[in-house]
Structures are given as structure tokens and as C-alpha cells.
Amino acid sequence: MTVKKLGRPSLARQRRDEILLAMATVVARDGLPATTLAAVAEAAGLRRTLVLHYFRSRDELVAAFVEEVVSAYGREMIWGDPCLPAADRLDALFAPGAYADEADLRVWTELVTLASRDTAVRDRLRHLWADHWLPEAERQLAAEYPSAPSEDIAATAYTLACLVEAHWTFHLQGIAEPRRHHLHATATALLTRLSPPANHPDPAAP
Structure with missing residues (x-):
């Protein structure tokens, strides 16, 4: 997963990243x-004591990893390109490249399993979904489909997230793309059930 850097980071920020x-x-x-502080230190090319200088324990390192790296990556996936309509952003979530690489998908699956x-991990993931990711998905849908009832917006956002999650979980299990295509088709059909976007008038309207 990519750790975002803004501006010129301090040495401490660079080391954390x-x-x-x-x-x-x-x-x-x-x-x-099975991830240990020693293994992380070796992968970073640093001493274990230096890792402990920035993260006082393994639990603190895991918490920061979820709250900083996983949170940012999920937010980037959900936001997508704000200039694109919801249907195109949804297509991108089912397309190769939605996850930067297979390793990122394995990391996410590891967290869900754990x-x-x-x-502690469950509470952190629930916080991301309930307080950040799903509300952002609802906000985007509400902005593009302003005439849709709020309960439809919430239900659609949640169901789309479930379908995307299932798509990539089946991908890891080797389920063939033609079968997984049904998940994408179902997600697209759910989106079209919302009211027409604000910038696309209903052709049936007088």
C-alpha cells in the first residue's frame, strides 16, 4: 500500500512512512x-530499536498502519476521480487496478480475517467503514442523485460496498471473471435504480 506524502516531510515523518x-x-x-517488529525493521532497512522509537509497541504499529495507511488507501478508492460520474467510479472499483497490486488486496484480506x-482490529475497521468510508460513499451518491430518498442512498452505498468486497474476495479464491461479472452487473443495476443524476434530466419528464 502506498503511504501518501504531502510537501517535504520531516525526517521523522519520512521514517514513519x-x-x-x-x-x-x-x-x-x-x-x-506473523508480522513482527523485527521483520518490519528488516524490511525497512532499520534497526528494531529505531522502529520502537517511532512506534512504542507492535500494537501501536498495527494501529497506525490501519488508521494511516489502510484508511488513506480506502478513502482513495472510494473517492476515485471526483470529475467522473458515479457509474464510471463504480466501474473502476471492479476493474484491474482498483487495488494497486495483489499485495494490497492480500493486506486488506488479512485485516478482515484478523x-x-x-x-481492536475489528473496532478500527468498523470505525473506518461507519465513520468515514460509507458516509463518504453516501455523500457522493446524494450529490449526484439528489432526488433519491436518503434511505435508498444509504442502502445502495452499503450494498455496493458489499458487492465490491465480494468481487475481490472471489478474485483471491480464483473464481473466474465471467462469474464475478455478475457482481459488477448487479452493482450497476442497483445504481441505475436511483433517480437520474442532477445533470441528466429524466427523459420521461414533461
Whole structure:
């Protein structure tokens, strides 16, 4: 996963970013439960004591990884290109490249799997979905489909997220694209059930 850098980061910010990027590499390779501070330090080319200087414990490192790296990556996926209509942004979520690479998808799947056993990870992911990602998806849909009832907007945003998640989960399991295409088609049909976008008048209107 890519760690976003804005402007000229301080050395401390640069070191944190290097460690978090190394964390993503190790999680994709070894799985989150097997990810150790020593492994992250080795992947970052740093001493373990230096990793502990920036992250005082493994739990703190995992928390920062979810809250900074995973949060930013999910936000980027959901926002997409704001100049594109919702239908095009939805298509991009089902297309190759929605995840930067296979490693990013494995990292996300690792977190979801761990959430079933680790309440701290579950709480952090729930916070991202409930307080950030789903509200942003609803905001975007409401802006493009202003005549759609709020309950339809909320239900559509949630169901689209479920369909995208299922699409990529099946991808990891080797389910052939023709079968997964049905998920994309279902998502597109759900989107068209909303009112016409504000900049596309209803042709049936008088």
C-alpha cells in the first residue's frame, strides 16, 4: 500500500512512512499475525530499536498502519476521480487496478480475517467503514442523485460496498471473471435504480 506524502516531510515523518510501507510488505508476505517488529525493521532497512522509537509497541504499529495507511488507501478508492460520474467510479472499483497490486488486496484480506478474532482490529475497521468510508460513499451518491430518498442512498452505498468486497474476495479464491461479472452487473443495476443524476434530466419528464 502506498503511504501518501504531502510537501517535504520531516525526517521523522519520512521514517514513519518507511516503516509503515515496510509493514505493508511484511503483512502481504507473512500475514498480520506473523508480522513482527523485527521483520518490519528488516524490511525497512532499520534497526528494531529505531522502529520502537517511532512506534512504542507492535500494537501501536498495527494501529497506525490501519488508521494511516489502510484508511488513506480506502478513502482513495472510494473517492476515485471526483470529475467522473458515479457509474464510471463504480466501474473502476471492479476493474484491474482498483487495488494497486495483489499485495494490497492480500493486506486488506488479512485485516478482515484478523478482525474476526481481534476486537481492536475489528473496532478500527468498523470505525473506518461507519465513520468515514460509507458516509463518504453516501455523500457522493446524494450529490449526484439528489432526488433519491436518503434511505435508498444509504442502502445502495452499503450494498455496493458489499458487492465490491465480494468481487475481490472471489478474485483471491480464483473464481473466474465471467462469474464475478455478475457482481459488477448487479452493482450497476442497483445504481441505475436511483433517480437520474442532477445533470441528466429524466427523459420521461414533461
